[in-house]
Amino acid sequence: MDIxxxxxxxxxxLEPKGRLDSANARSFEERVLAALEKGENALxxxxxxxxxxxxxxxxxxxxxxxxxxxxxxxxALCALSPSIHEVFEISGFLTIFTVHSDRAAxxxxxx
Amino acid sequence: MLRFAEEIMLLLLDDQDGSFLPxxxxxxxxxxxxxxxxxxxxxxxxxxxxxxxILVDGKPTGDPLLDPTLERVVASGEVHGARYWVENTxxxxxxxxEAALAxxxxxxxxxxxxxxxxxxxxxxxxxxVDGRAEREVKLRIMGVLLSDEIPDPRDIVIxxxxxxxxxxxxxxxPRELERARGRIxxxxxxxxIGQAVAKSVWEIQASLxxxxxxxx
Numbered sequence: 001m002d003i004x005x006x007x008x009x010x011x012x013x014l015e016p017k018g019r020l021d022s023a024n025a026r027s028f029e030e031r032v033l034a035a036l037e038k039g040e041n042a043l044x045x046x047x048x049x050x051x052x053x054x055x056x057x058x059x060x061x062x063x064x065x066x067x068x069x070x071x072x073x074x075x076a077l078c079a080l081s082p083s084i085h086e087v088f089e090i091s092g093f094l095t096i097f098t099v100h101s102d103r104a105a106x107x108x109x110x111x
Numbered sequence: 112m113l114r115f116a117e118e119i120m121l122l123l124l125d126d127q128d129g130s131f132l133p134x135x136x137x138x139x140x141x142x143x144x145x146x147x148x149x150x151x152x153x154x155x156x157x158x159x160x161x162x163x164x165i166l167v168d169g170k171p172t173g174d175p176l177l178d179p180t181l182e183r184v185v186a187s188g189e190v191h192g193a194r195y196w197v198e199n200t201x202x203x204x205x206x207x208x209e210a211a212l213a214x215x216x217x218x219x220x221x222x223x224x225x226x227x228x229x230x231x232x233x234x235x236x237x238x239x240v241d242g243r244a245e246r247e248v249k250l251r252i253m254g255v256l257l258s259d260e261i262p263d264p265r266d267i268v269i270x271x272x273x274x275x276x277x278x279x280x281x282x283x284x285p286r287e288l289e290r291a292r293g294r295i296x297x298x299x300x301x302x303x304i305g306q307a308v309a310k311s312v313w314e315i316q317a318s319l320x321x322x323x324x325x326x327x
Contacts, residue, residue: 092300
């Protein structure tokens with residue numbers, strides 16, 4: 001799975017591309033954990049190029065959010081496609097994550 | 112670590128006398144089915160989305176509580192929704208229940224006693240020998256219900272299963288349940304197999320209610 005990575009001021013951005021499911025949830029989890037272990041405490045997951053997410057992908061996001069909550073950090077998501085937004089709505093994940101329309105809006109809110 | 116089916120069995124037993132709490136049979140069957148499917152998901156054998164339950168890895172887990180269900184998913188060769196698999200697996204709930212109880216007895220957590228009534232009818236009880244596992248499950252549940260912390264996937268699963276079979280009525284006082292209701296409703300949505308379990312249980316409850324009070 002191709003996962004973009006960048007640092008925008010104090011915000012660490014991960015951009016998974018394509019599908020986030022059981023085939024690549026572990027590698028995405030490793031990238032999230034590596035960021036947290038480096039001390040990043042403001043994490044933005046940019047979904048702009050993500051087409052699909054399964055339960056395995058949702059669990060990784062949950063794990064990242066829990067770790068950041070415990071360390072006093074923040075996590076946000078942006079640019080959810082309508083189908084992914086529906087998954088988040090039905091699974092109640094919108095009550096956990098702050099979701100922004102795009103990366104610029106997210107960075108402005110997190111900065 | 113206990114499997115979810117074992118945890119559910121511990122919660123379904125009356126602590127005092129080791130008898131089963133009075134919950135509807137179909138609810139228990141669906142909860143046990145969901146328990147096995149959720150363990151398979153956390154073991155990376157299956158995955159789910161809003162429409163489908165997908166086989167990820169058909170290699171046996173080596174756990175006799177899980178492998179019969181995994182074998183059926185592999186043998187099916189077709190993609191169905193999570194609800195189909197909850198209801199399919201629920202028809203094997205007796206085997207899952209017996210296997211879970213046998214393992215709890217084998218591991219010294221429960222004792223198995225058989226009573227005879229009028230020398231003919233047998234009833235089984237499972238008094239607790241070592242209550243630590245059950246206490247740990249209850250603490251996990253209460254920890255999630257009484258806080259705003261983000262739950263971890265195992266906590267979400269056990270809360271989905273407890274809600275599906277109505278165990279919260281036994282674990283919490285009516286006042287506690289009223290206070291925790293919003294949190295239960297929030298957490299139970301977070302697992303798609305858990306949602307399928309709840310839908311199967313509700314549908315049967317609704318059809319039973321319709322049968323009891325038909326609308327003419």
